[in-house]
Amino acid sequence: MVKLSKFKIGLCQLSVTTEKKTNIDKACSAIEFASKQGASLVVLPEMWNCPYSTDYFEQFAENFDDQESASSYKMLSKLASQEGITIVGGSIPERCEGQLCNTCCVFGPNGDLLAKHRKIHLFDVNIPDDISFKESDIFLAGSEPTIVDTDVGKIGIGICHDIRFPELAMVYQARGAHLICYPGAFNMSTGEALWELEQKARAVDNQLFVATCSPSRFSAGTYTIWGHSTLVDPFGNVIATSEHDETIVIAEVDYSAIQYTRDSFPIEKQRRQDIYKFIDLHV
Numbered sequence: 001m002v003k004l005s006k007f008k009i010g011l012c013q014l015s016v017t018t019e020k021k022t023n024i025d026k027a028c029s030a031i032e033f034a035s036k037q038g039a040s041l042v043v044l045p046e047m048w049n050c051p052y053s054t055d056y057f058e059q060f061a062e063n064f065d066d067q068e069s070a071s072s073y074k075m076l077s078k079l080a081s082q083e084g085i086t087i088v089g090g091s092i093p094e095r096c097e098g099q100l101c102n103t104c105c106v107f108g109p110n111g112d113l114l115a116k117h118r119k120i121h122l123f124d125v126n127i128p129d130d131i132s133f134k135e136s137d138i139f140l141a142g143s144e145p146t147i148v149d150t151d152v153g154k155i156g157i158g159i160c161h162d163i164r165f166p167e168l169a170m171v172y173q174a175r176g177a178h179l180i181c182y183p184g185a186f187n188m189s190t191g192e193a194l195w196e197l198e199q200k201a202r203a204v205d206n207q208l209f210v211a212t213c214s215p216s217r218f219s220a221g222t223y224t225i226w227g228h229s230t231l232v233d234p235f236g237n238v239i240a241t242s243e244h245d246e247t248i249v250i251a252e253v254d255y256s257a258i259q260y261t262r263d264s265f266p267i268e269k270q271r272r273q274d275i276y277k278f279i280d281l282h283v
């Protein structure tokens with residue numbers, strides 16, 4: 001049940017180091033800061049506890065069932081209950097049955113884990129003389145969409161490359177999402193052209209809010225991050241954004257914009273399922 005239909009969101013664009021404890025301490029301070037600014041929902045970046053680099057994932061991974069050693073997970077749960085807020089905990093490498101996943105945990109105001117999203121679309125890219133990265137060498141892909149009922153609305157979760165797939169966002173819209181959160185770490189090759197465009201597209205096509213949260217540019221590792229954590233409204237307006245430096249974006253989410261946009265442009269009613277329902281895209 002939505003308790004708050006108008007609230008502040010905090011997007012913590014953190015610079016990630018090679019020291020896990022430093023990263024946890026920084027995230028902890030950022031969450032406290034955002035909460036003091038009035039944020040009821042705080043979002044962290046993809047891979048905030050670990051450099052986004054294949055050589056670090058194994059060493060920084062946590063098994064969430066082993067509460068003693070899962071220090072990032074424990075901190076998120078503690079901070080959610082200490083501050084009485086909802087946290088979309090970016091992502092961290094999760095150790096799961098002998099494999100690793102790129103996983104986002106969502107905690108409610110009493111510190112309970114509300115949902116866990118394992119990145120569905122792994123980022124495998126090879127642009128000659130530019131960027132080469134193969135998440136599927138390291139991670140196991142998730143197989144479930146994740147939509148979670150929170151005090152601050154129904155939130156769909158995607159991680160970075162998941163934003164490229166309109167179908168996932170459509171599933172969230174069909175299941176009643178008000179907001180889709182995409183912790184992400186786009187890069188210099190695709191960030192400028194696509195990061196904001198993808199957010200606006202997902203928001204406008206589905207007439208809901210989209211929030212993204214990235215690590216800052218000057219994070220450890222060989223992968224250079226685009227940054228630009230952003231909130232987009234259902235009309236495609238950028239409500240708030242950042243450059244690439246470490247920062248915390250605080251912005252207001254007002255869900256009345258969803259109904260307003262849907263009443264003004266009732267595309268859901270205009271949808272011609274009769275035309276596309278039977279189309280086999282592969283023919």
Ligand SMILES: O=C(O)CCC(=O)C(=O)O
Nearest residue numbers: 123160161185186187190
């Ligand atoms: O889809 C892209 O262009 C970038 C995706 C990405 O950086 C990621 O999934 O980590």
